[in-house]
Amino acid sequence: MPRLILLMIWIYWYNGNITTITRIEPKGVCAIIIPWNSPVIMLAKTMGPALAAGNTVIVKPAEQTSLSALYIASLVKEAEFPSGVFNVVCGYGAITGSALSEHMDVDKITFTGSTAVGKLIQQASGKSNLKSVTLELGGKSPLVVFNDADVDEAVHLAHFAVYVCNGQVCCAGSRTFVQEGIYDEFVKKSAEVAAARVVGDPFNTKTVQGPQVNAQQLNKILELIESGVKEGAKLETGGKRIGNRGYYVEPTVFSNVRDDMRIAREEIFGPVQQIIKFKTMDEVIRRSNDTIYGLGSGIVTKSLDNVFTYSQAVKAGTVWVNCYFVVTPQTPLGGYKMSGFGREFGENALYEYTEEKTITIRLVNKNS
Structure with a gap:
């Protein structure tokens, strides 16, 4: 009126x-x-x-x-x-x-x-x-891999999502959720890919992973890795500093990670992958959103039903489907x-x- x-x-x-x-x-x-x-x-x-x-x-x-x-x-x-x-x-x-x-x-x-x-x-x-x-x-972004995904492709995509820029990326897919039907195979292959990663002098053309930015960041990463071991996660590969010169960390993979562990909740900002098992869509949506963060996310699947169900439910500014870190100037980022x-x-x-x-x-x- x-x-x-x-x-x-x-x-x-x-x-x-x-x-x-x-x-x-x-x-x-x-x-x-x-x-x-x-x-x-x-x-x-x-x-x-x-x-x-x-x-x-x-x-x-x-x-x-x-x-x-x-x-x-x-x-x-x-x-x-x-x-x-x-x-x-x-x-x-x-x-x-x-x-x-x-x-x-x-x-x-x-x-x-x-x-x-x-x-x-x-x-x-x-x-x-x-x-x-x-x-x-900051972020603690989930990357969800469903049973229908091509395991080899998903392993390499998830590896890229975690380890790019030595893991020092805000929207890194550091929580890798894998459906139970392919979980064991995925963990085994992920550990193999991480162990084969070449770490060293960034001026060497064979190197794919250089040092962390400084001693403070190195010590933070190593302390969080140690917490993962103490809290019961299984260290599949890596977990240690490389040498005593420079700030190099072994590419690290954890399996059997629980949502309440520090490595699953805190932003590590380093080359550390947490592989977490899930059963159903409803479960993985709830667990993906059980975080203070909401920057990036991803899903690997052949099902459009999975894509749209997860994409609409996850609380994140970006959802990458069967890809990761694809950013264009035309699309909003936040x-x-x-x-x-x-x-x-x-x-x-x-x-x-x-x-x-x-x-x-x-x-x-x-x-x-």
Whole structure:
């Protein structure tokens, strides 16, 4: 009723002589805080839409991998961008990242990294100027393999989903759910593929897995592997550090993993695969969603019924079907729950970096 009354007043008072325009404007100053894994890709996917929308950008690279952002800054200068449009500020997250998150002149924060730090950034936004925040955070993504899958293909797909980039990927398919009819065969073949993985100097063309990023990450991975053994998971292969120089971890496979184990619940961010047995669709949907995260997910099956049933029920921003890590600029990327909010890529990517303004104009009729 109130809306109807307002409409009647509008028609009577203005005689319908109104034009409304929606204007899309840049946010302003956008701070982009990127992680150390795949730093060039992480920067490209954020700076592109931010600049295209007309904003200025401040990049805070991870302290472990600052050189790539600085090199891109040199290319920006060579391309003769206007001064001040693209900026790089190096430093530690607790100091530099915190300062950007709290700064009253920063209008937008985009952060890719851990859930714990994402919460701090959101809190800082609330304490300062309520700046817009986009967060792509952690994950513990399920990859579900059904009985009707080709076992050999599924083994290699699941291997890729876990071990790419040395396991240091937010949406890695680190929880491999396998239906009971093919479980034993899948575990055996997965252990064989992992054991054959070549680990070593990344400058060697035969190497497919290099070191972890630093000693801190190495120790975290080894501690979680140890917890898996202590909690009763079966270590099929790997589980140890390689040598005493560099931060190399053996490709590791666990079977007989329970949902309550730390290796099944915490983001390991390393070359560690958990293979978990399931019986039914309803069961695997419930167990897939039994996590604080919701970034990626996958399903391997020949059944369209399985595909659509699982895809609609899983709480994740992306569902890969008979593939993994296929990302295109045309499709949105982001997470549910504590994997963050907002979307990168896709048709609405620019809107993460813009404001909408409504301009309503009364057209004056000289004869009235």
